Amino acid sequence: MDDDATNPFRRMSSRTRKVAPKMVAALASSDNRTQAALARLEALENDNAGVEVVENIDDEDASLDDDDQAYIQKRQSKGTKRKTRQAKALEAKKAPKTFMELLHEANLESLPSHVPSYSKAAVGPPSSTSRRHFCTVCGFAASYTCIRCGIRFCSSRCQNIHNDTRCLKFVA
Amino acid sequence: MSNVVVLDNGGGLLKAGLGGDLDPSVIIPNCLYRPLSAKKWLHPSPISISTADAATEAPSDLDLTSASVRRPIDRGYLINPDLQRDIWSHLFTSLLHVNPSNSSLLLTEPLFTLPSIQHATDEIVFEDFNFASLYVSDSPSLVHFYEASRRPTSLLSRAQCSLVVDCGFSFTHAAPVFQNFTLNYAVKRIDLGGKALTNYLKELVSYRALNVMDETFIMDDVKEKLCFVSLNVPRDLQIARKPGKENLFRCTYVLPDGISYTRGFVKNPDDAKRYLSLTDEVSSPSLGVKKDVIELDVSEKTEDRKRIDLTKNEFDLTNERFLVPEMIFHPADLGMNQAGLAECIVRAVNSCHPHLHPVLYESIVLTGGSTLFHNFAERLEKELRPLVPDECQVKITTQEDPILGAWRGGSLLASSPSFEAMCVTKAEYEELGSVRCRKRFLH
Numbered sequence: 001m002d003d004d005a006t007n008p009f010r011r012m013s014s015r016t017r018k019v020a021p022k023m024v025a026a027l028a029s030s031d032n033r034t035q036a037a038l039a040r041l042e043a044l045e046n047d048n049a050g051v052e053v054v055e056n057i058d059d060e061d062a063s064l065d066d067d068d069q070a071y072i073q074k075r076q077s078k079g080t081k082r083k084t085r086q087a088k089a090l091e092a093k094k095a096p097k098t099f100m101e102l103l104h105e106a107n108l109e110s111l112p113s114h115v116p117s118y119s120k121a122a123v124g125p126p127s128s129t130s131r132r133h134f135c136t137v138c139g140f141a142a143s144y145t146c147i148r149c150g151i152r153f154c155s156s157r158c159q160n161i162h163n164d165t166r167c168l169k170f171v172a
Numbered sequence: 173m174s175n176v177v178v179l180d181n182g183g184g185l186l187k188a189g190l191g192g193d194l195d196p197s198v199i200i201p202n203c204l205y206r207p208l209s210a211k212k213w214l215h216p217s218p219i220s221i222s223t224a225d226a227a228t229e230a231p232s233d234l235d236l237t238s239a240s241v242r243r244p245i246d247r248g249y250l251i252n253p254d255l256q257r258d259i260w261s262h263l264f265t266s267l268l269h270v271n272p273s274n275s276s277l278l279l280t281e282p283l284f285t286l287p288s289i290q291h292a293t294d295e296i297v298f299e300d301f302n303f304a305s306l307y308v309s310d311s312p313s314l315v316h317f318y319e320a321s322r323r324p325t326s327l328l329s330r331a332q333c334s335l336v337v338d339c340g341f342s343f344t345h346a347a348p349v350f351q352n353f354t355l356n357y358a359v360k361r362i363d364l365g366g367k368a369l370t371n372y373l374k375e376l377v378s379y380r381a382l383n384v385m386d387e388t389f390i391m392d393d394v395k396e397k398l399c400f401v402s403l404n405v406p407r408d409l410q411i412a413r414k415p416g417k418e419n420l421f422r423c424t425y426v427l428p429d430g431i432s433y434t435r436g437f438v439k440n441p442d443d444a445k446r447y448l449s450l451t452d453e454v455s456s457p458s459l460g461v462k463k464d465v466i467e468l469d470v471s472e473k474t475e476d477r478k479r480i481d482l483t484k485n486e487f488d489l490t491n492e493r494f495l496v497p498e499m500i501f502h503p504a505d506l507g508m509n510q511a512g513l514a515e516c517i518v519r520a521v522n523s524c525h526p527h528l529h530p531v532l533y534e535s536i537v538l539t540g541g542s543t544l545f546h547n548f549a550e551r552l553e554k555e556l557r558p559l560v561p562d563e564c565q566v567k568i569t570t571q572e573d574p575i576l577g578a579w580r581g582g583s584l585l586a587s588s589p590s591f592e593a594m595c596v597t598k599a600e601y602e603e604l605g606s607v608r609c610r611k612r613f614l615h
Contacts, residue, residue, distance in 0.1 A: 041506065044368040044372055096252040102288060122360075123360040123362050126510065165379075
């Protein structure tokens, strides 16, 4: 990219990488490329408020040592015991449902086929399957695919940047 | 009935005012936000009506840098009624100063709202706010109503039929409207809107230049000021590759530093406009009107701003400027298994009765904030023409203020004499319940 050519020192990202919980799940599953692509699309609808809470919980878990594990398990089991069914119901009521949960609850599949609904209004797949690929590093037309993660890049310079920063690390 | 509150409850902006007025009296972002410096969630301050200088002239001194946002609406639908209740009560008491118990409410709701969400909405309107009566409408029919009454001689108004393309914050709908009713069996939706585009731009800039993942408000501003729709993507990609002065698209956006200015701005507004010289040779004469708007937008306080030089808090945009809005025309490029806008329109038309096809193609109305990208209508026409049968004409009408289109239609409807009869009153709601009342609105 032109940018890099003008800068003698390539700027390195100083930010901490956040891996979204969905990404973790996606990486674990067998067909992880499509799953990761889906999760990336999902991330386009995110607001930045909800993420923080999830991150904090993740960090807490990640910092545990093995020695502490037993103690924590004990604490956790104690914690879950103390929660009554009522309290749990209240908690569930408090947290707003996501749209996907509401959609699932509405059970639109059970409607007769002639009734228009949210799921039937989706435009559907494009008629031509050809897809333009853009380099994830610089944005220009990309003719190569990363053999490890399937992300596109356009040149060996972009490939190096990709390998250094993003390969297999699906940044949310 | 004393007064009617007209409320266009969008996922991004909430437009509210009294029925019969020309413009809504309040436009606020439909969200709560929390700046880094505060512990509490705050209500955003209203945006001034003239949308051109809305972002720069807003009086708030609050620093929006890295503010977290909570929205009651996700993917276009109300998912957090409690949050929405908060925002509405702030709106009715401190901004609009209305007493709900002696006014009626005209509310817009997205198409295909799930029954559970409709029920929650009714509960808020009647049980929490005690509105005297309620009418629920959808935005395509209101936009059609407004356009039809504005140009009584046009084909749209004579045939009482139009195709409303609503490209808003949460998603994009192509909705045929006939006799003021949206033909819901023919509506087609793309799950892409302004929010997804902003997030996509955030992701690109964060990876390529600076981490801006938390800067929702700033990136919204960047998108509105710098993004445009390309009329010829391969050619523009070539130009975006060029170095130095020949690159017509490169321009720099300066992020706020929190000391001397709390809002970001385009570093060199003349650079941002240079791409216009390109489009002149291809486009139609209708471009002239739009150009003025853009010039107005960026031609302020350039002299003193040019001198400010920051080493770090700015980033360059080149091909991102047109590749981001490009996604509405080709969602497949994002990896989304959905057709683009032109194909979406064709599918919506094809689901209607064949007699309507020529009329629909000739009365396409563009509305919604995401249609404000420069060259949006030109590009759409260019993509649509090859897909439409030769004997049909394609005519795309843009609204002069696409964000307010639905609200203005609602205001007109609220001032029409038959409005009262269409409403559901509180007494009826209490007797019949939510489900039966909804039948009245023919949803």
